[in-house]
Amino acid sequence: MEAGPPLCNGGSGDAAAPSLFRQDVRESQRTRLLQALADAVAEHGLRKTTVAEVARRAHVSRAAFSQCFDDLDSCFLALLDWMLGRGSKAAAAAFEREDLWEDGVLAGLEALLVFLDTYPVRSRACLLESMTGFPDGFSERARTLAELGQLVDTAARRRLALERHPPSTMPEAMVAAVLGMLRKRLLSGEAPPFVELLGPLTEIVITPYRGPSAAKRAARRGSSRAQAVLAERPAMSAPQDVEIPDMLRHASAHRLRSSLLYLADNPHASNKAVAAGIGISHSGQVSVLMARLHESGLVAKDCGGPGRSNAWRLSPYGAEVARAFFAR
Numbered sequence: 001m002e003a004g005p006p007l008c009n010g011g012s013g014d015a016a017a018p019s020l021f022r023q024d025v026r027e028s029q030r031t032r033l034l035q036a037l038a039d040a041v042a043e044h045g046l047r048k049t050t051v052a053e054v055a056r057r058a059h060v061s062r063a064a065f066s067q068c069f070d071d072l073d074s075c076f077l078a079l080l081d082w083m084l085g086r087g088s089k090a091a092a093a094a095f096e097r098e099d100l101w102e103d104g105v106l107a108g109l110e111a112l113l114v115f116l117d118t119y120p121v122r123s124r125a126c127l128l129e130s131m132t133g134f135p136d137g138f139s140e141r142a143r144t145l146a147e148l149g150q151l152v153d154t155a156a157r158r159r160l161a162l163e164r165h166p167p168s169t170m171p172e173a174m175v176a177a178v179l180g181m182l183r184k185r186l187l188s189g190e191a192p193p194f195v196e197l198l199g200p201l202t203e204i205v206i207t208p209y210r211g212p213s214a215a216k217r218a219a220r221r222g223s224s225r226a227q228a229v230l231a232e233r234p235a236m237s238a239p240q241d242v243e244i245p246d247m248l249r250h251a252s253a254h255r256l257r258s259s260l261l262y263l264a265d266n267p268h269a270s271n272k273a274v275a276a277g278i279g280i281s282h283s284g285q286v287s288v289l290m291a292r293l294h295e296s297g298l299v300a301k302d303c304g305g306p307g308r309s310n311a312w313r314l315s316p317y318g319a320e321v322a323r324a325f326f327a328r
Contacts, residue, residue, distance in 0.1 A: 028245045028296035030068045032058040032317055034079050034122075037072070041125035046076055059297055059317060076129070083126050084144045087115045092151055101155055102218050105205050106198070108152070109178075110225060113194040113201075116182070120192045127183050149175040156209040166208040177204050195230060199223030244321060245296055255280070259289050260298060260314070264322040268302060268311040293318070 036057035040049040051072055055065045069075040095108030116123040149171030157165055167173075178201055185191040199222035207215040248257055258278040263269060266277060275286040290312055293299040298318035302311045314322060 029060050029064050033068055037075050037079055038122040038125040041129055042121050046129050080126055083122055087112055088144045088148050090115050092148055106202055106222055109201050110198055113198055116194040117192050127186055145175050170208055174205055195226045198226040255289055260322055263312055263314050267313045270311055
């Protein structure tokens with residue numbers, strides 16, 4: 001299993017990371033492969049992307065790719081699962097928190113669009129690839145979107161007289177219309193930020209259920225809310241599109257995070273320098289921390305040569321993760 005250059009011979013941290021860390025390493029590789037695939041697909045499509053290219057972009061071996069995914073299609077489906085699962089969950093939760101249906105539509109769409117803006121490269125890859133045909137297995141993933149449309153539709157019908165009910169195919173049409181506008185604005189360069197579409201999308205969803213007048217009022221509210229969101233999040237124009245490894249998210253991982261951020265400011269630091277910089281007195285603890293970061297592909301080790309200490313620096317992936325932390 002590969003996660004960057006081999007460790008130098010000699011010096012602390014040379015031993016392989018304990019088996020306890022292997023799950024973190026595999027998860028880090030999987031995360032990097034998903035992001036690498038998104039980058040490649042966003043540039044030139046899934047069918048022009050190769051396993052070798054994705055592995056190279058993720059800084060892992062072909063063997064490591066095979067340990068995480070069967071092929072490119074399974075890797076892309078995993079990316080879809082991640083995007084559909086998180087995006088739909090955020091939208092559904094926001095919709096259900098509101099008492100009024102119109103407020104729920106507005107809140108749900110806002111949550112979805114903000115999610116897309118948080119991961120623009122992954123969003124671009126998934127939205128554009130859907131125009132050229134997904135690999136086998138996508139139909140199962142599409143049910144997630146159908147369920148979201150059904151949630152909105154069912155809640156609306158409860159408050160409508162039977163004669164005012166739209167056709168039974170409205171949830172499907174609603175999802176198709178929303179996706180169509182997202183793709184069109186993406187292709188025209190008008191998105192991201194996707195949140196600027198909050199007003200128009202709100203009008204699309206509300207019109208069949210409440211009529212054009214109510215939809216236009218809601219759309220104006222959506223446009224105002226979009227501007228407020230953009231003002232609240234000035235960094236949205238350049239969002240971080242890197243997934244933070246789970247090993248760094250744990251509450252007990254403060255020393256790992258501190259080591260990573262210290263190296264961002266102090267490249268080529270030795271174990272001793274890292275220990276002093278983050279307030280650790282025991283050198284063995286620093287060796288374990290650096291081994292974990294190295295095995296996860298976040299740092300690289302430079303051999304110091306005779307009479308000189310080995311030094312640590314962030315890998316390209318580690319630099320992206322560190323920038324994501326600084327942006328928070």
